[in-house]
Amino acid sequence: MMPHRPHGSGRSHDPLSDLTFVRGRGTEVFDSHGGRYLDFIGGYSACVLGHCHPRLVQAATEQMSRLSFAHAAQSHERMALESAITECVMRDCPDAKVWMTTSGARGVELAWKIASAVRPGGILRFDLAYHGRSLATASISDTPRVNAFYLPSGHVRILPFPIVPPHEEGSLERRCEEILCQAQDMLCQSHREISMLLIEPAIGSRGYYFAPPWFCKRLADLAHAFGVLVVSDEVQMGLGRLGEWSVAMADGWQPDLVVLGKSLGGGILSMGAVMGQAEWMDALPEGIESETYAAMPLACRIGCEVIRILEHEDLVGRAGIQGTKFRSRLRKLLPESLSIVGRGWATAIGFESYGNNGSKMAREWVFDLSKAGLLVHLTGPARDRLALIPPLNVSCDDVQEALEILEHKSLSC
Numbered sequence: 001m002m003p004h005r006p007h008g009s010g011r012s013h014d015p016l017s018d019l020t021f022v023r024g025r026g027t028e029v030f031d032s033h034g035g036r037y038l039d040f041i042g043g044y045s046a047c048v049l050g051h052c053h054p055r056l057v058q059a060a061t062e063q064m065s066r067l068s069f070a071h072a073a074q075s076h077e078r079m080a081l082e083s084a085i086t087e088c089v090m091r092d093c094p095d096a097k098v099w100m101t102t103s104g105a106r107g108v109e110l111a112w113k114i115a116s117a118v119r120p121g122g123i124l125r126f127d128l129a130y131h132g133r134s135l136a137t138a139s140i141s142d143t144p145r146v147n148a149f150y151l152p153s154g155h156v157r158i159l160p161f162p163i164v165p166p167h168e169e170g171s172l173e174r175r176c177e178e179i180l181c182q183a184q185d186m187l188c189q190s191h192r193e194i195s196m197l198l199i200e201p202a203i204g205s206r207g208y209y210f211a212p213p214w215f216c217k218r219l220a221d222l223a224h225a226f227g228v229l230v231v232s233d234e235v236q237m238g239l240g241r242l243g244e245w246s247v248a249m250a251d252g253w254q255p256d257l258v259v260l261g262k263s264l265g266g267g268i269l270s271m272g273a274v275m276g277q278a279e280w281m282d283a284l285p286e287g288i289e290s291e292t293y294a295a296m297p298l299a300c301r302i303g304c305e306v307i308r309i310l311e312h313e314d315l316v317g318r319a320g321i322q323g324t325k326f327r328s329r330l331r332k333l334l335p336e337s338l339s340i341v342g343r344g345w346a347t348a349i350g351f352e353s354y355g356n357n358g359s360k361m362a363r364e365w366v367f368d369l370s371k372a373g374l375l376v377h378l379t380g381p382a383r384d385r386l387a388l389i390p391p392l393n394v395s396c397d398d399v400q401e402a403l404e405i406l407e408h409k410s411l412s413c
């Protein structure tokens with residue numbers, strides 16, 4: 001008999017919520033009726049190497065039978081992971097330090113604690129961005145079901161994310177300039193009450209929008225001029241998904257802190273990490289942050305192995321090239337009425353041109369594609385986009401099969 005779950009614990013809005021998965025290997029997952037699917041959702045980036053990667057399973061098994069937990073989380077595995085992360089992600093920051101957390105949301109919260117230790121204050125953040133559903137991060141995420149009611153509203157100021165909504169006039173460049181002016185005004189008026197500027201430069205959960213690098217750079221410079229710490233939330237899109245270890249560094253701007261998550265745990269366990277130069281990372285006094293399971297040897301060993309595999313197989317470098325190739329093949333298969341956007345191995349198919357009907361159509365596509373064996377997820381503020389984020393080691397055969405399923409669906413419309 002199926003256990004009854006609390007109503008709010010499921011995802012009743014998710015067209016795939018009826019599926020029960022029992023097994024996974026690489027890009028494939030199998031449901032309890034033996035149905036096979038190509039998983040192009042992959043835990044929204046968590047399964048960066050697919051399901052049950054043999055090297056991750058081996059490393060986890062070996063570590064679990066040797067030392068899974070260490071008091072105060074001191075271990076060789078922790079040191080190894082911290083060095084691996086700083087070498088990949090913080091190449092330009094020689095004195096960088098890393099702090100491990102148990103999730104992306106906890107990473108964002110820790111970043112805020114660090115920023116507040118440097119200078120107490122609230123958050124300047126963007127609409128559209130998603131930073132988690134813990135009490136603090138739900139208050140600063142664009143989640144219509146939650147809304148910003150947990151934190152006192154004076155703690156949070158919101159800037160619009162730079163996009164030009166469908167059917168609206170104007171260039172993205174102009175929009176960016178307007179937002180920069182707005183940011184300047186906000187900072188002029190209340191910079192003493194703001195400790196961090198939080199930006200998700202590549203919007204993941206809320207629809208795959210990418211802020212222009214020049215915009216992020218100017219905004220970061222502006223925040224720095226007012227003494228506000230800049231935090232880049234790369235929980236979903238960092239660590240290789242977009243073809244770079246760090247979105248911000250690749251785009252040529254320098255946040256003070258970067259938050260990673262999801263991929264770091266290789267789909268095996270939840271993990272997050274905050275990193276930045278020692279000056280900021282050391283600002284947090286003792287006793288303000290700790291989590292029992294953060295940086296446990298098991299987690300760190302898995303994180304190390306994820307980074308090793310990504311490096312060894314050049315999966316980060318290849319993500320940029322392969323993702324671009326995928327989108328150009330997709331463009332040839334799908335009707336012009338559907339938009340295709342993306343970067344690296346993060347692609348969205350948009351139904352914006354169908355107006356109010358777009359979200360219904362997108363939902364139907366998610367459902368029909370799953371029936372045909374391809375898992376994609378609904379995204380976007382209007383839930384009229386399909387997101388495709390396969391593992392970075394997805395095989396050519398699996399990509400070909402996914403394209404055929406998508407083509408078949410589009411021809412049947």
Ligand SMILES: Cc1ncc(COP(=O)(O)O)c(C=O)c1O
Pocket residue numbers: 044103104105106108130131132133200204205233234235236237261262270
């Ligand atoms: C950009 C971003 N930040 C933070 C989070 C929260 O991460 P977690 O679910 O591990 O708490 C997410 C999760 O989707 C995310 O996409």
